Structures are given as structure tokens and as C-alpha cells.
Amino acid sequence: MTIKIKQLVKTYQAHTDFPVHAVNQVNLDIAQGEFLAIMGPSGSGKTTLLNLLGGIDQPSSGTVTIDGECLQTLSDSALIRFRRDHIGFIFQNYSLLPVFSALENVQFIMQLQGLPDNQCAQRAEQLLSDVGLAAHIHKRPAQLSGGQQQRVAVARALASKPRFILADEPTANLDATNTQELIHIMQDLNQREQTTFIFSTHDPRVITSAKRVINFEDGQISSDIQQ
Amino acid sequence: MKKRSMFKLSWRNVWRNPWRSFSIIAAMSLGLLGVLMIMAFSNGMTLSMINNAIDSELGHIQIHNPEYLQQASLDNSLSSEQLLSLQTSLDSYQYKGEQLNYSARLSIPAMMATANRSRGIRIQGVNPMMEAKTTNIEQLLSQGIWLNDSQKKPIVISERNAKRLNARLKSKIIVTYSNSNAQVAGTAFRVVGIFQSGSSMFDDGYAFVLQSDLSSAVESHLIQEIAIRLPPSAPLNQFQSDLQQHFNAQLSIQRWDQRQPMLATMIQATAFSNAIILTIFVCAMGFGIINVMLMVVFERTREFGVLLAIGMQSRMIATLLLLESSLLACVSTSIAGLLCLAFLSYFGRYGLDLGQMAQGLNAFGSNSLIYPQLEWLQFCYSAASVIVVAIIAALVPARRLFKLAPHTAMAERH
Ligand SMILES: Nc1ncnc2c1ncn2[C@@H]1O[C@H](COP(=O)(O)OP(=O)(O)O)[C@@H](O)[C@H]1O
Ligand SMILES: [Mg+2]
Numbered sequence: 251m252t253i254k255i256k257q258l259v260k261t262y263q264a265h266t267d268f269p270v271h272a273v274n275q276v277n278l279d280i281a282q283g284e285f286l287a288i289m290g291p292s293g294s295g296k297t298t299l300l301n302l303l304g305g306i307d308q309p310s311s312g313t314v315t316i317d318g319e320c321l322q323t324l325s326d327s328a329l330i331r332f333r334r335d336h337i338g339f340i341f342q343n344y345s346l347l348p349v350f351s352a353l354e355n356v357q358f359i360m361q362l363q364g365l366p367d368n369q370c371a372q373r374a375e376q377l378l379s380d381v382g383l384a385a386h387i388h389k390r391p392a393q394l395s396g397g398q399q400q401r402v403a404v405a406r407a408l409a410s411k412p413r414f415i416l417a418d419e420p421t422a423n424l425d426a427t428n429t430q431e432l433i434h435i436m437q438d439l440n441q442r443e444q445t446t447f448i449f450s451t452h453d454p455r456v457i458t459s460a461k462r463v464i465n466f467e468d469g470q471i472s473s474d475i476q477q
Numbered sequence: 478m479k480k481r482s483m484f485k486l487s488w489r490n491v492w493r494n495p496w497r498s499f500s501i502i503a504a505m506s507l508g509l510l511g512v513l514m515i516m517a518f519s520n521g522m523t524l525s526m527i528n529n530a531i532d533s534e535l536g537h538i539q540i541h542n543p544e545y546l547q548q549a550s551l552d553n554s555l556s557s558e559q560l561l562s563l564q565t566s567l568d569s570y571q572y573k574g575e576q577l578n579y580s581a582r583l584s585i586p587a588m589m590a591t592a593n594r595s596r597g598i599r600i601q602g603v604n605p606m607m608e609a610k611t612t613n614i615e616q617l618l619s620q621g622i623w624l625n626d627s628q629k630k631p632i633v634i635s636e637r638n639a640k641r642l643n644a645r646l647k648s649k650i651i652v653t654y655s656n657s658n659a660q661v662a663g664t665a666f667r668v669v670g671i672f673q674s675g676s677s678m679f680d681d682g683y684a685f686v687l688q689s690d691l692s693s694a695v696e697s698h699l700i701q702e703i704a705i706r707l708p709p710s711a712p713l714n715q716f717q718s719d720l721q722q723h724f725n726a727q728l729s730i731q732r733w734d735q736r737q738p739m740l741a742t743m744i745q746a747t748a749f750s751n752a753i754i755l756t757i758f759v760c761a762m763g764f765g766i767i768n769v770m771l772m773v774v775f776e777r778t779r780e781f782g783v784l785l786a787i788g789m790q791s792r793m794i795a796t797l798l799l800l801e802s803s804l805l806a807c808v809s810t811s812i813a814g815l816l817c818l819a820f821l822s823y824f825g826r827y828g829l830d831l832g833q834m835a836q837g838l839n840a841f842g843s844n845s846l847i848y849p850q851l852e853w854l855q856f857c858y859s860a861a862s863v864i865v866v867a868i869i870a871a872l873v874p875a876r877r878l879f880k881l882a883p884h885t886a887m888a889e890r891h
Contacts, residue, residue: 306786307884327790334788341887345783349489361482362788410788 251282251317251413251446253303258312260298260469272298273309274469280414280448285440287457288450290466296450297418299466303448304337304416305329316413334362338407340417340449344399346391352378352402353387359409377405381435397428404435414446421453433459483793487800491808498805501769505762505809506816509863512758513817513856516751517849518829523747524850525675525843527733527740532613533674534683535733536579536704537713538720543729545701549586549599551657554699559728563703566723570716575708580604580611582702583691587654589634589684591642598638598684600652602691611706614672614685621646621670630690632666635680636673644668652686657697664694676842755859759866766870770802774874781878782886795875799868806867810860817851824849 260273272295280286288296301307303314305321314321316336324332333339346355356374361367378387381401391399400420407415417436421429433456439445449456450466457463458477465473491498531537540563545553555563560581570577583602588595601608605624609615614633615623624631632650634642644650646668653663666686674680692698707716713732720730734741774781781794828846831838835845 301884304786306887307882330785330788330790333786339787341783341786345780345887347486347780347784349486349493358482358486359787361479367479406787 253278253280253414254313254315255279255303256313256315258299258302258314259310260295260302260307261310264310271469273302276312276469276471278464278471278474280446282446283440283444284446284448285437285459285461286446286448287460287463288448288466289452289457289463290450291452294466295469296466298469300416300418300448300450304339305333334359335410336413338410338412338415340400340403340407340415340420342419342422344391344396344403344423346399346402346406348391351388351390352383352394352398352405355391355402356405356409359406363410374405374409377408378402380439381405382431395428397424397431400424400428400432401435404432404439408439408445414448417447417449419450419452421451421456426455429453429455483797483800487797487804490797491801491804497769497772501765501805502809502812504765505806505863506812508758508762509810509813509859510816510820512755513813513851513859514820514849515754516855516859517817517821517851518847519747519751520851520855521829521847521849522838522841522843523743525847526743526841529675529679529842529844530737530740531706531733533617533676534612534679534704535736536611536706537733538705538707538717539731539733539736540703540705540720541701541729541731543727546729549584549701550655551585551695551697551699551701554697554701555703555728557699559724560700562724563728566720567703567705572708572711575711577705577707577711578607578610579703579705580608581688581700582608582704583688583695583697583700584702585654585695587652587684589638589642590651590653591644591648594642596638596641596681599682600654600691601683601685602688603685604688608685611704617672617674618670619673621668623670624685624687626687626689628667628669628687630664630666631669631687633670633672633685634668635683636671637677637680638684639668639671646671652684652694654695656695662694664690666690675839675844677836677839678842680839751855755862759862762863763866763870766802766805766867767873769805770798770871770874771877773798773801774877778881778886778889781881782883782889785881785883786887791879791881795878798875798878799871802867802871803864806864810863814856814860817856821849821851 255276255278258273258276259271262270262272276299288299290296298307302309305314308322319332321329321332347358350358353374356377357370360370360373375387378384381404383398383401386394386398391402394402421432424432436447437459440447451457461477463475463477464471542553542555567577567579580603584599587598587600589598605626609623619636624633634644634650639645642650648668650666650668651663652666653661656662707713717730717732724730784794785791825848828848831845831847838845
């Protein structure tokens with residue numbers, strides 16, 4: 251699995267007197283099995299970059315190519331399918347379906363893929379016990395703590411067997427203990443299954459666990475360090 | 478994605494805001510219930526009108542000399558050959574082992590008078606047995622008894638006419654008419670019975686005497702009208718066309734709704750006003766649904782953004798919304814249906830007494846005790862139109878989903 255980002259630019263308010271270059275001429279290669287943290291202050295463009303990487307947003311110019319597939323050439327619905335089948339998402343504010351239990355939330359994405367029900371259920375249960383929620387699979391998000399919800403989100407992101415997982419500030423709403431737990435789970439998956447994680451954060455405690463840290467400032471990469 | 482999981486998701490979404498769903502469901506089901514009840518009552522009224530007309534006056538089929546319909550006089554009677562041949566064919570009729578009943582009437586316009594008042598009516602010279610089997614006139618008597626051959630020149634009049642003529646049981650009434658020599662003549666009758674039907678037009682218009690008395694009075698043994706009552710659920714049109722063929726066009730053979738086109742018009746008018754009421758309700762409901770579903774889209778924009786991001790197609794999310802709207806409609810129609818069933822099973826049995834409006838209703842020929850009725854088909858198309866409109870109304874907000882970009886949707890702060 252490789253991700254190639256070339257000359258990527260995203261400019262907001264392009265035709266005004268004050269254009270915002272949220273992502274400005276970024277070039278970046280990411281390989282299979284990386285555990286990559288994108289560091290940077292608020293407003294530096296991390297979310298915009300991850301959105302472009304995940305095909306949730308389209309760049310003003312430049313390309314994102316995943317395993318030879320250029321996201322900019324895909325139609326809207328093909329792009330949605332690509333996201334469903336190849337990218338796992340974890341969002342800052344959990345973003346689970348409130349009317350579904352943990353199990354149903356994880357199953358949901360596999361059902362979207364059209365997998366048979368029993369297979370979905372089995373895999374969803376496995377994934378939830380992998381993230382330490384075996385006892386809570388029938389609870390709805392409202393009955394779970396923030397940390398637990400975020401672990402459900404990790405299980406959901408893994409469910410579709412994606413090529414990589416994007417996590418935009420996954421620990422921003424978590425306390426120290428939950429942050430550590432979540433990072434451990436992600437690290438563990440990364441080591442055991444070679445799952446590629448790309449996440450943004452401005453939490454210094456999270457940085458230390460990353461194998462590669464990219465510093466992002468004003469829409470540009472200011473440093474790219476392998477730890 | 479499986480239909481079952483879509484269904485589960487939309488069903489739960491309906492109930493995530495229970496108060497809102499409850500209020501829209503309450504509004505829809507009560508509204509629909511109202512529409513159904515109005516339909517049921519106007520059906521009941523129309524049916525009461527029709528049944529009154531058939532039961533007390535028309536029968537299912539009426540036979541006349543075609544000329545008689547232009548001018549009701551003794552000149553335009555049925556010929557004796559026609560009568561004979563009619564009697565043979567009517568007597569031989571059978572449907573599922575049951576025979577029909579008919580009444581051959583000597584029926585002419587006349588004037589009814591007491592000492593100081595008079596009224597124009599149609600006088601019906603009938604065979605009391607046959608008339609009582611064909612119509613329900615005997616059951617309509619409120620005072621006295623029905624005609625029989627042992628009475629001396631008996632007459633049965635309505636309460637309304639009795640009041641107008643200032644007559645009572647045993648009062649003497651002079652009936653004047655023009656006889657077969659086109660001379661005005663009169664005969665005295667004595668009131669033996671007083672009736673009251675649900676229709677003031679019928680009450681105003683008719684009085685009954687023995688056929689033998691009337692025919693000797695007018696010096697004619699001919700018959701002007703035959704009213705036929707078929708056994709229950711016997712095929713009416715079939716019977717009519719068979720008779721018509723048999724007497725090819727020498728006789729006027731009319732169904733009740735042809736004899737009194739007002740009744741047929743009334744049925745159409747009822748259907749039409751039912752349709753209008755349903756349409757108005759369904760439109761109002763549609764706007765309500767648009768409003769609710771717009772609110773849903775607005776509130777759940779972030780969630781829809783997430784669904785788009787993780788790979789649910791916009792058209793599927795739109796389908797979800799349509800499902801939610803149609804579920805609201807389905808729940809509402811079920812509730813309305815059940816309530817309607819409860820109301821109808823009560824009022825359908827005991828009737829609803831609109832006593833205070835009796836005069837107005839009787840003027841239309843309807844009883845004041847109304848048994849509301851609803852046909853299954855009427856319920857089905859009302860329910861179907863509610864569901865269809867709910868889906869159509871949800872299309873408006875659903876269209877917005879196609880313009881939704883996941884990253885902006887997720888940035889929403891709702
Ligand atoms: N939809 C938008 N319209 C205009 N400006 C935006 C929009 N989204 C982000 N920005 C701007 O782009 C810059 C980068 O934002 P973002 O990617 O959210 O940064 P971060 O995630 O690092 O906080 C910020 O200056 C922000 O104000
Ligand atoms: Mg951000």
C-alpha cells in the first residue's frame with residue numbers, strides 16, 4: 251500500500267482578498283505499516299490535509315494517489331465506494347450512529363459493503379473484543395464513555411478491512427488514561443496487523459508513540475522525522 | 478445494503494425524537510381519522526337515503542308505460558296483455574331459490590281534502606299484501622294499521638299530511654281525481670293508518686288506498702306502475718336487461734337510480750366531496766411532512782456527513798429519509814385505521830342519532846339515525862394516498878442530501 255501526495259493545494263476563499271492556503275504545495279509519500287502523526291497547532295491545516303487524503307474533500311490542485319488510483323479522477327459515487335472499501339475513518343467527536351449499539355455500528359459498514367449478516371456479526375464481535383469492549387457490545391453510544399466510544403470508532407474503522415486508517419485528532423476529547431489506552435490499541439494493531447495509521451494531533455504525549463512525525467505549519471510540512 | 482438493516486435504522490431514527498414523532502403521528506392519524514369518519518358518515522347518509530327510497534317507494538326496478546313518465550294519467554297505463562306477460566315472467570323468477578316481490582299499483586295524481594284543507598298527492602291503489610312485501614310501508618306506520626280488504630274504503634296517509642289536513646285516525650278524507658272518462662270525481666276514504674318515513678318528500682307525496690276501491694272509483698282496472706324488489710344480492714343489471722330484451726322497448730324498465738337520478742347524483746356528489754376532503758387533508762399533511770423532514774435533515778447534517786464519509790451513497794441516505802417519512806405515515810394510518818374500526822364497530826351497530834338535525838336530514842330523504850359505513854377500498858386508497866404523499870413530501874428535503882459534501886456537513890455544529 252502506498253499513498254502519494256503531489257503538489258497538493260487547498261485554498262479557501264480563493265477569489266477574495268484574503269485567500270486561506272489551508273494546504274499549500276504539499277508532497278508526501280506514505281507506505282504500508284506506517285504509524286504517522288501529523289503535528290501542528292490549531293488552524294495549521296491538519297484536518298484539511300486528512301480530508302484530502304481520505305477523499306472527503308477535493309483539492310484546489312494536485313493529486314492524491316492510493317495504490318495507483320488517483321482520487322481526483324473518480325466520480326462522486328465511485329469515490330464514496332472507494333472510501334467505503336479502502337479507507338477507515340476515526341473522527342474527533344466519535345461520530346457513531348446514536349440509534350445503533352456498538353455492535354450494530356461496527357456491523358453497519360460491512361453491511362454497506364454487502365457482506366452476509368452472520369459474517370458481519372462475527373467479525374464485529376471479534377473487533378470489539380480486540381479493542382476491549384466485549385462486555386459492552388449491546389450498549390448504545392450514549393451509554394458508553396468517550397474513550398469507549400472512540401474504541402468503537404476504531405473497531406468500525408477496521409471493519410471494512412481498509413488499506414489505511416485516518417484519524418483526525420482522535421484523542422482530543424479524551425482524558426490522559428483514555429488517550430493512552432487508545433494509542434496502545436492503535437499501536438498494537440499497527441504492530442500485529444501492519445495496519446497503517448495516519449493521525450493528526452496536537453497532544454505532545456501522543457507524539458512520542460508515533461514512528462514518524464510530520465510537523466505541519468501554515469499548510470506546509472516544516473519537518474518530517476522518523477523516530 | 479440489506480433492506481432489513483435500512484428498515485431497522487430508519488425505524489429507530491423515527492423514535493430518536495419521540496415527542497416530535499409522536500406529535501406528527503398524532504396530527505396525521507387524528508386528521509386521517511377525521512377524514513375517514515366524514516367519509517363514513519356521508520356514506521351512511523347516502524346509503525340511508527338510497528335505502529329509504531328503495532325500501533319505502535321505489536323497489537329495485539320500476540316498470541311503466543314510457544308515456545306515463547311524461548304524463549301520469551290513466552291513458553298511459555300498462556296494457557292488460559303486458560301486465561299478464563309481466564306477471565308470468567316475474568312469478569317465474571328465482572335467484573338462489575328465492576322469489577322476487579312486486580307490487581302492481583294503480584297510481585295517479587289526486588287531491589286529498591278534509592273539511593277546510595287540501596293537498597295534491599299521488600294516490601297509490603295497491604294490493605296490501607303485495608305492497609307490504611315489496612316495500613316497508615307497513616313498518617313505517619306510527620299510528621293505526623295497514624290496509625286490509627275487510628276495511629271500508631281505508632286510506633293510509635303520512636303524519637306530515639295528517640297534520641296539514643288536520644286529520645287523525647278515522648278522519649274522513651275526500652280524494653278527487655279525474656276518472657277514465659276524464660271527468661273529475663271524488664270518493665270519501667277513512668284514515669286507518671298514519672305513517673312516517675325518513676324522507677319528507679315521500680311523506681308529502683303519497684297516500685295509499687285499496688286497489689279495488691280506487692279502480693272502481695276511477696272506472697279502470699289498469700295498472701300504471703310495477704315496483705319490484707329483488708332478493709338480496711341478486712344481480713340487478715342482469716335482471717333489468719333480461720326484462721328489457723323480453724319486452725323490447727315497449728316498456729320503460731328503470732333501476733331505482735334511473736327512476737330517481739337525484740340518488741345517483743347524490744352518490745357521485747358524496748364520492749366527489751370525499752375526494753376533495755381527502756385531497757385537502759393530504760396536501761396539508763404533505764406540507765407538515767416537508768417541514769418535519771427538513772428539520773430532520775437540518776439536525777442530522779453532521780451525521781449524514783459522517784455516513785457519506787464512511788461510504789454510504791447519497792441516494793441511500795435519501796432512501797433512508799423517505800423510509801422514515803413513510804414509516805411515520807404507516808404508523809399514522811394504522812392508528813387511524815384502528816380507531817376508525819373501533820368507532821365504526823360502535824356507531825355502525827348502534828348508529829349515531831342526529832335527532833336535532835332530523836328535519837334537515839329528512840328533507841334529503843335520510844334518516845336522522847345514521848349508521849356510518851366505510852368500504853375497505855375507501856380506507857385503502859386513503860391510507861395509500863397518505864403514504865404516497867408522505868414519500869413525495871420527503872423528496873423535497875431528500876434532494877438536499879445530494880448537494881451535501883461530507884467535509885462541510887461534518888463541520889456543522891448541530
Ligand atoms: N470551509 C472552510 N472555509 C474557509 N476556511 C476554512 C474552511 N475550513 C478550514 N478553513 C481554514 O483553513 C485553515 C486550516 O484549517 P484546518 O484544516 O481545520 O486546521 P486544523 O485541523 O489544523 O486546525 C484554517 O485557517 C481554517 O480557518
Ligand atoms: Mg482540525
